[in-house]
Amino acid sequence: MLPIDPSDVDAADIGEKRATLHMDHADAVEHVREVFTDAGFGVPVEFSPSELLNEKVDADRDPYYVLGACNPKMADRALDMSMELGGLMPCNVVVWEEEPGVQQVYHLSIMRVGRLVGIAPDSEEWADLVSDTGAMVDEAFAGLDTA
Numbered sequence: 001m002l003p004i005d006p007s008d009v010d011a012a013d014i015g016e017k018r019a020t021l022h023m024d025h026a027d028a029v030e031h032v033r034e035v036f037t038d039a040g041f042g043v044p045v046e047f048s049p050s051e052l053l054n055e056k057v058d059a060d061r062d063p064y065y066v067l068g069a070c071n072p073k074m075a076d077r078a079l080d081m082s083m084e085l086g087g088l089m090p091c092n093v094v095v096w097e098e099e100p101g102v103q104q105v106y107h108l109s110i111m112r113v114g115r116l117v118g119i120a121p122d123s124e125e126w127a128d129l130v131s132d133t134g135a136m137v138d139e140a141f142a143g144l145d146t147a
Helices: 025-038 049-057 072-081 083-088 110-116 124-143
Strands: 017-021 042-047 064-070 091-099 102-107
Touching: 017 025, 017 124, 025 042, 025 064, 025 091, 025 102, 025 124, 049 064, 064 072, 072 083, 072 124, 083 110, 102 124, 110 124
Parallel strands: none
Antiparallel strands: 017 102, 042 064, 064 091, 091 102
16 A cells, blocks of 8 residues: 555646657657756666667567656755755656657646655755756656647
């Protein structure tokens, strides 16, 4: 039994963001990387689970890519308040091919999730960090070309 009912958690509770990009998968990954970099994130980790699974277990998965985005100042602030939050780092932005030429972009706030599951403090300082990182993600998603 889970300690919380997942159906009681809405997108705002976890800082969930979604966007649809009308472009090829490789272009979408590059576009998301550039937009998040412009919004103040670095991308120190990235990989393609679909390529790995297709190679290792012949999964026949459509393109799926994970960009591990991080802003060092925000990460440092978070770790000052919760060493456990490192278990959720980096902040992942996922790009998957819904159909050829249509890509989905997905992100959720590790800062909000960390608080929700009790590994981050319930404090004004943490709320400020959630607000600051949320503004950066909002800027990035506003910059995604969804036309």
